[in-house]
Amino acid sequence: MDAFTYTDIFETKGIEYLVIIAFLLILVPTWIMLNRPVKVKTQLIESMNGLTAALLRLPRGLFYNRNHTWTYLEKSGAAKVGVDDLLLHITGGVSVDFLRAEGEQVNKGDLIATVSQGDRQLKIASPITGKIQKLNTAVHEKEGLINSDPYGKGWICKMKPENWKTEINDCKMDDEALEWSQEELTRCKDFMAEAVQLINKDSARVVLQEGGALADFPLADMPGEVWNKFQKEFLD
Amino acid sequence: MSNTTAIEQPRNGKSTWKFLADEFKPKGKPFTWFNIISVPVIMAGIVIIILRFIHGLGYVSNIDQEVPWGLWKGFNVVTGVAFAGGAYVLTFIVYILNVQKFKSIVRVTVLNGFLAYVFYAGALVLDLGRPLKIINPIIGNSFGANSVLFLIAWHFLLYMIAQLIEFSPAIAEWLGAKRARKILSGMTIGAVIMGITLSTLHQSGLGALFLMASEKIHPLWYNEFIPILFLVSSVFAGLSMVIFEGSISKRVFADKISEKNKTGHKGIIHTFSQICAFAMFVYFFMHIIVFVHGKNWTYLNSRMGLWYLTEMIGFVLVPMVMFFVSYRKVNITLAKVAAIVTMLGIVINRLNVSIIAYRWDAEVPYYPTWMEVVVTFTIIFIEVWVFRWVVNRMPVYNESPAWAKENEH
Amino acid sequence: MGVDRRNFLKALGLTGAAIGTGKPLGATPAVNEDETEFHGILFDSTWCAGCQGCEIACAEAHGLEGPALEDVPEVGLKRKANENRRTVVNAHETSAGEFFVKSQCMQCAQPACVSACLTKAMYKQKDGSVIWREEKCMGCRYCMISCPFDAPKFEYHSTNPKIQKCDMCYDRVKEGLLPACVENCPAEAVKFGSRRELIAEARQRIADFPGMYHDVIYGEHEAGGTGWLYLSAVPFEELGFNTKVQKKPYPELTKGFLYSVPSVFVLAPAVLLGIHSATKNKSNQDNENE
Numbered sequence: 046m047d048a049f050t051y052t053d054i055f056e057t058k059g060i061e062y063l064v065i066i067a068f069l070l071i072l073v074p075t076w077i078m079l080n081r082p083v084k085v086k087t088q089l090i091e092s093m094n095g096l097t098a099a100l101l102r103l104p105r106g107l108f109y110n111r112n113h114t115w116t117y118l119e120k121s122g123a124a125k126v127g128v129d130d131l132l133l134h135i136t137g138g139v140s141v142d143f144l145r146a147e148g149e150q151v152n153k154g155d156l157i158a159t160v161s162q163g164d165r166q167l168k169i170a171s172p173i174t175g176k177i178q179k180l181n182t183a184v185h186e187k188e189g190l191i192n193s194d195p196y197g198k199g200w201i202c203k204m205k206p207e208n209w210k211t212e213i214n215d216c217k218m219d220d221e222a223l224e225w226s227q228e229e230l231t232r233c234k235d236f237m238a239e240a241v242q243l244i245n246k247d248s249a250r251v252v253l254q255e256g257g258a259l260a261d262f263p264l265a266d267m268p269g270e271v272w273n274k275f276q277k278e279f280l281d
Numbered sequence: 282m283s284n285t286t287a288i289e290q291p292r293n294g295k296s297t298w299k300f301l302a303d304e305f306k307p308k309g310k311p312f313t314w315f316n317i318i319s320v321p322v323i324m325a326g327i328v329i330i331i332l333r334f335i336h337g338l339g340y341v342s343n344i345d346q347e348v349p350w351g352l353w354k355g356f357n358v359v360t361g362v363a364f365a366g367g368a369y370v371l372t373f374i375v376y377i378l379n380v381q382k383f384k385s386i387v388r389v390t391v392l393n394g395f396l397a398y399v400f401y402a403g404a405l406v407l408d409l410g411r412p413l414k415i416i417n418p419i420i421g422n423s424f425g426a427n428s429v430l431f432l433i434a435w436h437f438l439l440y441m442i443a444q445l446i447e448f449s450p451a452i453a454e455w456l457g458a459k460r461a462r463k464i465l466s467g468m469t470i471g472a473v474i475m476g477i478t479l480s481t482l483h484q485s486g487l488g489a490l491f492l493m494a495s496e497k498i499h500p501l502w503y504n505e506f507i508p509i510l511f512l513v514s515s516v517f518a519g520l521s522m523v524i525f526e527g528s529i530s531k532r533v534f535a536d537k538i539s540e541k542n543k544t545g546h547k548g549i550i551h552t553f554s555q556i557c558a559f560a561m562f563v564y565f566f567m568h569i570i571v572f573v574h575g576k577n578w579t580y581l582n583s584r585m586g587l588w589y590l591t592e593m594i595g596f597v598l599v600p601m602v603m604f605f606v607s608y609r610k611v612n613i614t615l616a617k618v619a620a621i622v623t624m625l626g627i628v629i630n631r632l633n634v635s636i637i638a639y640r641w642d643a644e645v646p647y648y649p650t651w652m653e654v655v656v657t658f659t660i661i662f663i664e665v666w667v668f669r670w671v672v673n674r675m676p677v678y679n680e681s682p683a684w685a686k687e688n689e690h
Numbered sequence: 691m692g693v694d695r696r697n698f699l700k701a702l703g704l705t706g707a708a709i710g711t712g713k714p715l716g717a718t719p720a721v722n723e724d725e726t727e728f729h730g731i732l733f734d735s736t737w738c739a740g741c742q743g744c745e746i747a748c749a750e751a752h753g754l755e756g757p758a759l760e761d762v763p764e765v766g767l768k769r770k771a772n773e774n775r776r777t778v779v780n781a782h783e784t785s786a787g788e789f790f791v792k793s794q795c796m797q798c799a800q801p802a803c804v805s806a807c808l809t810k811a812m813y814k815q816k817d818g819s820v821i822w823r824e825e826k827c828m829g830c831r832y833c834m835i836s837c838p839f840d841a842p843k844f845e846y847h848s849t850n851p852k853i854q855k856c857d858m859c860y861d862r863v864k865e866g867l868l869p870a871c872v873e874n875c876p877a878e879a880v881k882f883g884s885r886r887e888l889i890a891e892a893r894q895r896i897a898d899f900p901g902m903y904h905d906v907i908y909g910e911h912e913a914g915g916t917g918w919l920y921l922s923a924v925p926f927e928e929l930g931f932n933t934k935v936q937k938k939p940y941p942e943l944t945k946g947f948l949y950s951v952p953s954v955f956v957l958a959p960a961v962l963l964g965i966h967s968a969t970k971n972k973s974n975q976d977n978e979n980e
Contacts, residue, residue, distance in 0.1 A: 048799035048915025049727050049886050051816055054945060055427030055805065062426060065955045073471070076963055339846025346772055346843050349831035377962050379969035410829015410844065410851040414809065423810035423826045429944050430832045431808035432951060470966060478958040482951060489947040493802045493836035493940045496932070508947055639835075644768075 104196050108216035109225070110172035112280045115196065116216070118209065123178055127200040128160065128169055131226055132279075133192050135233060136162060137262025141184050141191055141201065144168075149177050151204070153212055158201050160191070162265060165272040167280055173212045175204035229279070236278060237263050240271045300456075308673050319662035326659025329652045330407065338410065341652040348640050350408075352649035355635035356657055357404035359487050360628050361397055363511070366519030368394025368444065369480035376473045383549060385542045388451055388677045389530065390523055393668065395444035400664040402437050407656075429489045436483035443479065446472040454682055455675040485512040491634055499638035501580050501589040504571045507634065513564045517557040518627040521620040524550050528617055530678070537678040547613050554604040554616040557623065561601035568593060585641055592633065596626025728799065728818030729858060730885030731872065732892055733792055734921045735929060736902060737879040740779055740790035744871035744880065748777050751859060751870035763790055768930075773845040776856045777871065784928040791929050792871070792880070794856035795820065795841035796909060797917025799885075800939030803833035803842060811853075812842075818885065818917050819858035827853060838913060838935050858917065885917060892921055914939030 107115045113132040117125045133139065139160040151157055151171045158169045180202050184191050191199035206212070217225050264275060333341045344351040371390045374380050406412045417423050418431055419438065425431045446468050453462035488511030495503060531538065531546060538546075572578070580586050603619035606612065636647055672678055740763045749756040755774055763769060763781040765788060771778050777794035801820050803812040811827035814820050822842070829851050833842045845851035859869035863882075867873070872882040881888065889910060896903045908920035912935045920926070927933050 049884075050725060051728075051814065051818075052800065053427075054800070054939075054941060055948065058426035058948065059424060061952045065952055068956055069475075069959065072959060072963075080967070334849065337845070337847045337849055337851065344831075344846065346770070346834070347840060349834040349844060373962075377966050377969070379966075408830075410831065411827060412829075414826065414828035417809045417826055417828060425808040425810045427805050427941070427948070428808040428832070429947065430806065430830065432948070434808060474959050474962045474966070477962060478955060481958060482954055485947070489944055490832070491835070492943045492947065493806060493838075495936065495940075495943060496838060496934050497835075505943075505946070 105219050107196065107222075108172070108213055108218055109222040110216050111225070112170050112172065113229075114169060114172045114201075116172050116213075118206070119203075122205065123203040124173060124175065124206045124209065125200045126157070126171060126173070126202050126204060127195055128191065130195050131229060132167075133160075133195055135262060135264050135275075136160060136167065137265035138162065138189055138192055139167075140188060143180050143185065143202070145177055145180075145202075147177055147180055151175065151177060153208075165264075165267075165269045167272060167276050169201070170280065171204070172216065173204065173206050174208050175206040177202050177204050179203040233263075233279070236275065240267055240274065297456075304674055315665070319666070322655060323659050323662050323666075326656045326662075329656050330659075332652075333407070333656075338408070341650065341656070343647055343650050343653070345645065345647070347643045347645070348636065348647040350635060350639075351647060352636070352653040352657055353404050353408040355632050356628070357401050357660055358408075359490075359635050360631040361401040361404070362487060363484065363515045363518040363627055363631060364522040364624070365394045365397035365401070366480065366484055366515035367523040368519065369477050370516055370519050371523065372447065372473045373477050376470055377477070382545070382552070385545060386523065386527060386549060388448065389527075389672070391444055391447045392451075392671060392677055393522075393526060395441065395448055396664050396668055396671075398437060398441050398444065400660050402441070404657075404660050405437075429486055429492070433483050433486045433490070436479045436486065440476060440479045440483065443472040443476040447476065451675045451677060451681075457682075459684060480515075481512060484515040485509060487511055488634070491639070494639065497640050498634060499580070499585050499641045500575060501577050501585060502634050502638040504575055506567065506571050510564065510567060510571070511631075513560060513567060514627060514630065517560040517564070517623060520553045520557050520560075521623040521627075524553055524617060524620040525624060530672075534672055534678050537672070539680065542678075550613050550616050551608065551611060554608045554619065557619070558601055558604035558608055561597060561604065561623070565593070565597055565601060568597070585638065588633075588637075592626065592629050596622060596629055600626060726816045728885040728917060729863065729882065730797070730818065730888045730917045730919055731858065731869065732881045732883070732888040732919045732921070734879050734881075734895070735789045735791050736921065736923050737877045738779070738790040738792065739877050739879075740781055741876060742779055743874045743876055744792055745775060745777055745779060747870040747874035748856075749775060751862070752776065752854075754854070771841075771843055771855075773843045773852075773854045776843075776854055780930060782929050784924045786923045789923065789929060791920075791931075794918070796839050796913065797856070797858055798913045798939070799915040799917070800913070800941050802836040802838060802913070802940035805941035805944065806832045806836035808832070815860060817860070817863070819860035819863070820855075820917075821857040821860055822853045822855065824852060836940065838940060839932070885915075885919070888919055892919055895921060908933075911937045913937075914942075 107117050109115050109129060113129045115127050115129050119125060139162050142159050142161065144156050144158055145151060151174065153172060153174045154170050156168045157171045157177075159166045160169060161167075181200050184199050184201060191201075193199070264272060267275075329341055338344065342351050342353070367390050371383060371387055375383050375387050406415055409415060415434075418425060418434055446465060449465045450462050450469070453459075453465055485508035488507035488509075491498060491503070491507055492505070527546060527550070531543065535543075581590065600619045600622040603615055603622065607615035607619060640647070676682065742757055742762065746756045748754075754776070757775065761769070763779045765781045765783045767780070769778040769780050771794060777792055779790050779792050782789050782791060797818060797820050799818075801812065801814055804814045804820060806812070808830070809826040809828055811823045812820065812833050813823055829844070831842075831844055833853070834840065834844060841855050843854045845854065859867075859871075862869060868882050869880075872880045881891070883891075889907060892907045892910075896905055896907075902923060904922050904924055904926070906922075906926065908922065908926050908931055909916040909918055914937070920931070922929055925933075
């Protein structure tokens with residue numbers, strides 16, 4: 046640098062500061078994008094895909110109520126009541142407890158049982174009005190029976206229905222039930238995505254492991270609040 | 282309920298204006314020791330400031346053509362900002378390193394930092410020849426980006442904004458503005474990160490200011506590492522100030538602090554003494570490196586040399602050892618004493634670089650006039666008054682209102 | 691999702707605008723392209739008679755009081771420039787006799803004051819004159835701190851203080867006139883011209899009269915080169931010059947710090963964000979420790 050003409054060693058300072066400002070502005074959205082819970086979404090989608098297979102396990106001839114219970118009129122005139130497979134695939138392994146005794150009168154919509162996992166539970170409401178004839182003690186005693194055979198040996202109770210013909214109109218069968226199940230599945234995916242957002246915000250309760258094993262039963266990893274929300278959205 | 286007073290819905294349906302008007306009414310006793318001392322000083326200071334504007338800077342201060350920066354810049358700006366360094370250190374520890382133990386004092390430290398910068402920026406403006414022109418480097422009339430002072434001016438401005446954002450949830454809680462509080466709380470981490478970045482740069486920047494005065498500052502204090510030394514010393518300067526201020530507040534505002542926080546305070550001081558001891562250890566060794574690099578032993582045999590040794594040994598090494606001992610022996614009183622000695626050491630160091638060792642050889646050595654001293658204290662006292670006003674009304678030491686606590690993250 | 695895309699495009703646009711409106715980058719050499727060379731003034735202390743004609747002319751040209759009658763250069767008396775006089779002449783008794791030296795702002799090639807000024811009030815023009823622009827100055831006096839020659843003088847007793855220092859009479863030079871001191875020196879001790887030519891002339895004088903001059907041009911390398919150049923019969927310390935002034939430009943002393951600022955601004959937030967993410971989830975464990 047000679048001393049005969051003008052030299053400015055800080056010539057680029059102004060534009061450098063502009064670049065810094067641009068950097069800081071871009072940093073914020075970049076950071077937010079990088080921190081979106083990506084893995085969780087793929088886990089959910091995969092587990093949801095797995096559930097479509099279960100949809101096919103919708104036996105014909107059963108009446109499916111929108112609160113995820115099914116009912117079937119036996120030749121004896123008693124109506125068998127149980128929980129559908131879709132719900133059990135969402136919760137995972139649960140134990141069953143009865144809220145009523147044999148001989149009790151229940152109305153449609155009254156709670157008859159709970160399915161629980163640890164300290165979280167979902168309450169099951171009866172799809173029909175009637176008198177409880179028999180409770181399936183086997184489903185209460187044998188762990189996993191309801192999950193493995195929800196339409197067979199995993200029934201919940203047998204009732205003598207009072208308004209079978211009218212109340213059945215609220216239920217779906219066969220193709221209609223299949224269609225409805227698929228809609229419920231989509232609703233469920235959205236619900237899970239929302240629930241995951243809620244959880245990731247609260248750093249103390251990150252429950253979904255990133256990079257871990259597939260969550261087959263999405264509700265199994267969710268805290269009690271999500272179960273309560275699920276109850277309100279899907280079972281009431 | 283415990284002896285903490287939670288701030289309930291303060292507005293009780295009052296309109297904003299009536300609420301603010303009520304809040305401005307004084308609370309507390311009028312004749313405390315602090316009030317008796319500070320009010321006359323503040324009034325005298327205001328008179329002097331008016332005189333400064335009528336007759337010019339030379340009328341009230343002893344600065345001259347050889348020593349253009351005096352006590353106001355040297356103490357209020359260069360030293361005061363070092364003490365406000367507690368804010369960035371503490372927010373780093375609490376929000377970045379996530380050590381929740383210190384969460385109880387974050388708010389008051391941020392408040393202190395914010396007020397410090399506001400008032401010391403005010404002192405800077407007061408010391409300008411043409412204060413109104415300060416708008417020039419801000420609005421872009423002339424961006425002197427080649428200047429360290431430009432960087433510092435902008436950083437002060439941005440940092441005050443960042444501090445305000447960090448503190449604003451408390452203001453929102455005071456005003457009962459729920460949604461505002463939620464939005465502002467979300468911005469906290471961004472403000473903290475910007476605050477720490479800005480702080481590192483302007484704490485060292487204050488040192489960089491003196492880099493061009495290479496022959497004018499005594500060689501024992503002038504070296505290329507002044508910025509780094511200022512940065513490291515701001516760490517323990519800030520923490521010492523937090524210890525000092527916290528000890529006073531614990532007594533003065535005792536009715537507002539919860540029992541849990543009172544007992545927690547000892548643990549906080551204890552950990553601070555650990556951090557300070559370590560930072561001072563690093564700082565001391567940096568000084569040794571600088572000393573060796575500049576072959577400064579030739580200067581020791583002089584009046585300034587003796588003063589240098591006093592600063593280094595009496596006010597850096599000794600308090601460092603005191604902090605060390607107070608940490609090992611869990612002696613909180615010793616830590617408080619060490620904090621005071623450290624703070625004096627910082628004052629001495631900063632004043633040395635800016636006005637004592639600066640043109641130490643001037644024919645007319647610079648001594649501040651009594652008027653400069655009075656105004657210096659005026660600024661500090663006004664800041665304490667504002668601090669007291671805020672603490673008495675906003676959830677700084679008090680617990681936050683219940684609705685805010687639900688949303689705590 | 692929509693928000694991401696919007697933000698991204700916004701940021702992209704902003705960067706583009708920033709780069710577009712900033713000064714064009716590219717292969718810009720730091721040298722002035724129109725090759726205007728600096729002016730300089732050569733002061734030969736062997737010719738100066740101490741008549742103070744320059745002081746009077748300078749004061750007149752700039753609306754200041756001239757020196758009082760009894761205010762004359764005297765050996766042992768250190769006269770300094772101040773807010774009332776931009777230049778002073780001092781007398782020095784040396785090993786080769788009495789000499790007179792005119793002092794004022796040195797008009798450095800890379801002025802510390804210009805680098806220090808945050809409002810660009812101190813400004814180096816293309817022709818080399820370092821001027822003070824009143825409308826921008828806020829009176830912070832940082833230029834005074836930075837100047838190795840203590841050249842800028844401040845009007846401490848004014849409510850609208852000015853900085854007073856030699857500005858190489860740039861307003862006169864623009865009109866084709868000579869600076870006031872040059873025009874009015876009866877001994878022609880001060881000479882105005884291009885710095886390059888003046889250095890050549892100074893060397894010529896030293897070569898032509900070897901016994902007469904000390905073989906150094908003060909201002910050739912001091913502070914990286916100054917506009918005012920000095921010739922002397924004796925070593926410059928004897929004439930009261932500060933020979934400890936560094937030979938590199940003063941702004942280079944802050945270069946290291948200012949150059950690192952952008953890096954800190956980029957690295958620090960990134961590192962802090964990283965640490966924050968890493969420690970975000972362990973908050974509950976440290977809650978009640980100690």
